[in-house]
Amino acid sequence: MTVIINPEGVADPQASPARTTRATLRRNFWRGVWRVLRRKPSRMAGVVIIVLFALMGIAGPLLYPDNLPRDDNALYAPPSLAHPFGTDFEGTDVLALVVTGARYVLLTGLATAAITVAVGTAIGLFAGFRRGRWDTVLMRLTDMNLAIPGLPLLLVLSTVWKFEGPLEMGLVLGLLGWGGIARAVRSQTLSLRERGFIEAARGLGLPTRHIIGRELLPGMAPYIAMNMLIAVTGAVYAQVGLFFLGVLPFESNNWGVMLNLAVFNGGALTTPAALPYLLAPLLAILLLTLGIVLIVDAMDEIFNPRLREE
Amino acid sequence: MTPTTVTAPGVRIRDLTVVYKTPAGELPAVSGVNLSLEPGTITGVVGESGSGKSTLALSLLNAVQPPGRIAAGSVEIDGLGDVLTLGGEDLRRARGRQVGYVFQAAQNSLNPLKTIGKQLLDLGRSHDVEDLRGLVRDAKELLARMGMDGARVLDSHQHELSGGMRQRVGIMLALVLNAKVVVLDEPTTALDMITQATILRIIREVHDERSLTTLVITHDVGAIAEVADSLAVMYGGRVVEHGEVTEVLGAPRHPYTQGLIRAIPRLSGDISEARALPGRPPTLGTLPAAGCVFRERCERRMAVCETDEPIPVFRDGRTVACHAVDHPLALVKRKEFA
């Protein structure tokens, strides 16, 4: 979906004395956010879901003992009040596994998103700002980054790099995934440049740092924020997928490991007994996707005036 | 092409009201407009953007786009009846065949993926033209009249033509089916002066030759003065003044028309004499609910303007909707325009 950045979103070069207008703008912005959220209740649901997942990632592991209790008498127990999603092959509660596994998954997602956005924005801004030879080289690099098949490359990389811990994993995923943002930020920069924003700011004698930080970035922030959310989901999927395929060593509990064990050890695809064990992490991923889709939809409407009018 | 002996049809717009759905409810873009297009004449409609003139033009084809809706009124076209009661296939057949429409921004009125010739054939097939060869011949002839190489244009895609050429193609497509009523919505905006003049000349020529009834919508008073027989001035969704073009421009009676003409800089006069109309044109949301829509910007505002909407009054071949015009004090003649 194309995103049109509202040019009014770019701060007025002379706005610094007018703090009050900025404050009003901000207030209007939050009022707009509230209105957009209220217009469709599903968007509120999206916010609630994401807040729940964030809580799960932060507080989840604190709710349970470090080593989750096992119950040898209840291997692959069916769902019950004590175990809403049954138990796994060791008799551990599946819900507890999902909740405690969330932190690893979400941490990777956040790390990836941070790196994707930082690298992508930096490269895109630099290419669009400098233009010329730098632009050509960086965009060739970006094309390459976009064209190399990501998942196969990850699989191949996994033979030399074990991606220890969620942060390292996020680093690898982030370094592989910045291409899209870089290209979008570059074209935004170029179009703002074409509209004379940068020349005008230069003419006013503003330093480059100010131009980038105050003039360019605010206009692109919504786009970048949306991409960040999408990058989080992408990273979660890639990471869970890698663990599911079993090419990474299982160092700690997470959703991908659960999927792998359920399918390839528990035989969840042939016997119904291990099914809840398989479905629980799937449901978690589905919910996370739903939450992010709903929020991105709302953001799209907040920041895209063309959609708002309909 | 044989010169037709059929007389041009007349068009009568009666009490036309078009509303747009907005968050603040349904607001009128055109309210209670009465306008007759005499057979065989060119009527110009001028007004600022937002005056409802494009909406009026679309109403002639019953083609007001959502969120707009024709709320009341009728558009009688001789030989066709009330267009507003037509629907479905009848309406489709009338569009293009009986009423030709040259689109606002006609530069973008062509399918970018098909050659002009193929789009012409689509038009012919849509209106069950038996003799497609004849249609192509007519199209080439029309294009040639407008100074273009017909065969080459028909073989081109839209992006291979310049803005003026596309505009002429748009006019050709509106005329090629021999429509007797032709509506041109801003036919010359976004064109350079010379192309503008050429296109206006062509419109006049073709109009005379085929004895059409033509409606030209524009915001350019200068352009319309050269082609139109009669002129209607729109403001805030109303026709505030309507009459012979020379009279309306020469001796405007409505304060808005007067202001409009005063705003045109003259080649012969002092540029400082040109005075822009104070205030801003109203938008759907800022139109006053009662009273005269122009009163906020009017220098001859009276108490009655706040409460009563002026009724269009027909006098000496001119229709004017203004309380001040009938008021004795308002009869101060503005000599410089006489």
Place this chain on the structure above:
Amino acid sequence: MTNAVRGRPRWGAVARKTGGHLVRGLVMVWVVATISFVIIREIPGNPVLGQYESLIQKGMSPEQAERATAVLYGFLPTGSLWQQYLGYMGSLLHLDLGRSLSTPGVEVTTLIGSAARWTVLPVLAGTLLSFLLGVTMGVYAAIKRSGKLGDMLALSGSLLHGVPVYVIGLLLTAIFATLWPILPSGGPVDVEFVPGLNPGYLGSLLQHAVLPVVTYTLASYGGWILAMKSNVVAVLGDDFILAAELRGLKRGIVFRYLARNAILPLFTILALSIGMLFGGSIFIEEIFNYPGLGLLLVNSITSRDYALMGGTFLVITIGIVVANIVADLLYTAIDPRVRSGGAA
């Protein structure tokens, strides 16, 4: 512009563009080959040297062992980095990807060739099916965009587009193979049938292909419906559609104008996604135990068959490079604006 007035293609420009793509594609293949080389060489424990040493331990002479290892990996186990690298690139130029370790003695190209069949057909079917379905529903979602139905279609599109393919695959299997076992859950075909053009074998093939194809269809359907919807909405706002209506064109013709303009940009994405099909099917093949390229790649990694891994990775990349070029040519062929070099 003058020589393009008749919409004549500017073949010179097209050739230059294609040449550029070709060069860029070759650079990419080279980069990927280099990555493979570096990785194979840098894998902990150096499998190339390890193989060489184990062959010597088995009693081979150093020359024999060297040659045997080179056949396996495409480059010599000894010598400088540069010699090894040039040797590897040299054998790539001869389309020699080495030999498999896990299926001893078989050439990597042979394995890839037989796996490709299992990937190409189901994924091609899935891509085309999802394209047709997504484009049709996209038009519908655009026209009904202000209604409940349009909202539902768009939301389902976003969800399916957002959810990773393995979630769809696992859910479908859980439903149709485990809970309500009406379809086989794994493998390409039942072993009891004799391969050939007999109804039993073909039926079994089809039956086994249902879940993978449906998974692929659902996974890519979301992207198509979203893209088509936004294109149709954009074209609906274009002046020429209203102009066509005002000229009284038949509904069918107006619809064709709309659909053709909206679908045009999607054809390039279609070409690209067909190129992605080699790499995009890894999860599906893993879940359904379908012996295609993706499964080959995963198995080569888990069984430490590095020549096979490098070769499969390379072939997947080449698929994408070729698709990029085809997509560009296709766009040139179908869009008159690009064809005549006009910057419309």
